[in-house]
Amino acid sequence: MENLFDRWKTKIPKYDEQFRETLFDAISKKFGGSEKQKADLGKNFSTNYELYIYAFFLGLYNDEFCPIPDSSKKVDFSHAIQHWGSKSGRLERKDFTILQEYMFASLVAQTGIDIMALEKGEVSDDEICRQLIHTMESFTNGGLVLIREKLDSNPNYFLQQTSFLNLILGKTNQPQRNS
16 A cells, blocks of 8 residues: 555646746756756756755745646646656766655645544545645745745846855845854
């Protein structure tokens, strides 16, 4: 029997198409690549799912639960969660299993699923997975909105070496140095 985590990992979450060109194409490299290729292309993320993961945690940490509007077209990058970070023979690629586990634990806590109802068969695994994916997509959408707002207010913001760390930590300015 497949557990809920294993079932959730087989899903392919979506994002609002409005972010495809402005964020995914602009700051992440489609289909991944080595660090050298990423830098040569001027991308901040080696793969689309790395940006998706970052946006998820950014949305989560900032409590930006922002469901994708029904009127929006949802798209994905055809890559199931279980394959995010898979090594597939690349020496420089890290395994993302621990990130998947952290995301799943966060989603279970934030979604408010009824585990007892699941155990009793009152709700299906598929329904719970739909709820988890909805929560995931909503926090990711919130994170993507925050990234776009930052770019809109300062197109050069992400040229700073620690900009993504600063944003997720809630720092808007460069850290002050002790003299």
